[in-house]
Amino acid sequence: MFKKLEVWFVTGSQDLYGPEVLKTVGQHSQEMAAFLTKSAKIPVSVVYKSVMRSLDEVTNICIEANTARQCIGIITWCHTFSPSKMWINGLKLLNKPLLQLHTQYNRDLPWGEIDMDFMNLNQAAHGDREHGFILSRLRKSRKVVVGYWKEDDVQERIGIWTRAATAWYDMQGSKLARFGDNMREVAVTEGDKVEAQIKLGLSVNTWPVGDIVKIINGVSKAAVDKLIKEYEEVYEIAKEGRPGGKYHDNVRYQAQIEAGIKSFLKDGGFKAFTTTFEDLHGLKQLPGLASQRLMAAGYGFGAEGDWKHAALVRAVKVMGDGLKGGCSFMEDYTYHLHPSGYKSLGAHMLEICPSIADGKAKIEVHPLSIGGKEDPARLVFNTLTGPATLTSMIDMGNRFRVIVHDVECVKPEAKLKKLPVANALWIPQPNLKVGAAAWIYAGGAHHNAFSQAITAEYIEDFCDIAGIECIAINKDTNINALKKELKWNEMYYLMAKGL
DSSP states (O other): GGOOOEEEEEOOGGGGGHHHHHHHHHHHHHHHHHHHOTTOOOTSSSEEEEESSHHHHHHHHHHHHHHTTTTEEEEEEEOOOGGGGGGGEEEEEEESOOEEEESSSOOSSSTOOOOOHHHSSOHHHHHHHHHHHHHHHTTOOOOEEOOOOHHHHHHHHHHHHHHHHHHHHTTEEEEEEEEEEOTTTTTTTOHHHHHHHHHHHHEEEOOHHHHHHHHHHHHHHHHHHHHHHHHHHHEEEGGGGSTTTTTTHHHHHHHHHHHHHHHHHHHTTTEEEOTTTOOOTOSSSOOHHHHHHHHHHTTTTEGGGHHHHHHHHHHHHHHHTSSSSSSEEEEEEEEOOTTTTEEEEOOOOSSSGGBBBOOEEEEEEEESSSSSSOOOEEEEEEEEOEHHHHHEEEEESSSEEEEEEEEEEEEOOOOOOOSSOEEEEEEEEEOOOHHHHHHHHHOOOSSEEEEOOOOOHHHHHHHHHHHHHEEESTTOHHHHHHHHHHHHHHHHHHHHTOO
16 A cells, blocks of 8 residues: 555745755755655655745645545645745645654754855744744644654654554545444444544445355355465464364354455455444354454454444554554453552454464364354464554544553463463553553543554554544553543533634
């Protein structure tokens, strides 16, 4: 996806400086865009798009960006002083994400040689302030990155924003299939699907389980054999699940489910899906290994009909594509409350993505006490240690809220010999007592999108682009301050509808 996408590098100036200065401004801008597009930290192309000198030029470039399918956003830089009134019409029309890069071409001041020529060609210090004013005056959401353009930190922060912008691009017009409804009487998996399409560009619809059962039942033996061969190459398989073992047919049925659902998703252009154990009519097993494998292939997934987290898993996977670490649907399951150190064990009945596995995952078959079906095959593994994020999306009635929580994954204190599911063990930041209380005060779901590839900054950028609320829980979280933030946000989002 990244290879075909672009962000446009748009420089602000004016005719006041004369042709020679403007020529140099253009050369500097081209050099910077070429440098950034080669950066390993920025996954999309950075395309130079001329120096803006007038209202018409700004308006035209914003209209062009809006209609260019490959353009996922604009980076603006006011190399010289660019009067902000000429940006108003264009910025009012712009509907693509915006990053304001506050930098200058030269890194150092030439102390003994500095003159007005140097000053005129290195004046973003006040040019970007003029630009920043009109963006703030228009209430235009954007990311501001400050620093020398060749610094790793600057490239990294631009790269984070481009990944968030790509996830937003991916979500526009995307389709999510729900096989059955959400789990009965559960509140947090509900939500306004019409508002999701208005606000997020996400189309969410339901298909009867019978529709997918027909496709699954029609999967050929050859297609199942092909997947079984792949399983044997990629995973360890418990003895009972191998050919001749008493559970081999159970493993084969999960391969059949995988092939059937994948066919449905591919043919329909879907990017995410949900299942529920309360609607398995016609299925022999709850999709376990099949859901895990489809997540590993890039599809978003939500259990119990949780479409918001299926969409979120897909978005987080897009943001983290190509980075170290994976992403999975996850659930806070149970706690370790020993005085030596509180921890949280994350898992689910079956559906944890193997992209987060520590080593080779193992296919096992165990009974499942929920759903009343055959024993399903699933991948079992522990998760890599290190920093991770948990991200939840909830419907507050008048807006969507996203909560992102920093955690530190650790190794279990002993082998989990009898745990028949994949798991992740983490220490919430700043600790479990504060972190869990903050999550609960914010209304975070019991489900989340777990990632070891991205940080909270990616989620914050995505929420800024989407225009939705973001609550961050981290090492600096204070409960009293968080409660005030939640109240202030309530007032802001109530009043913002009238601005």
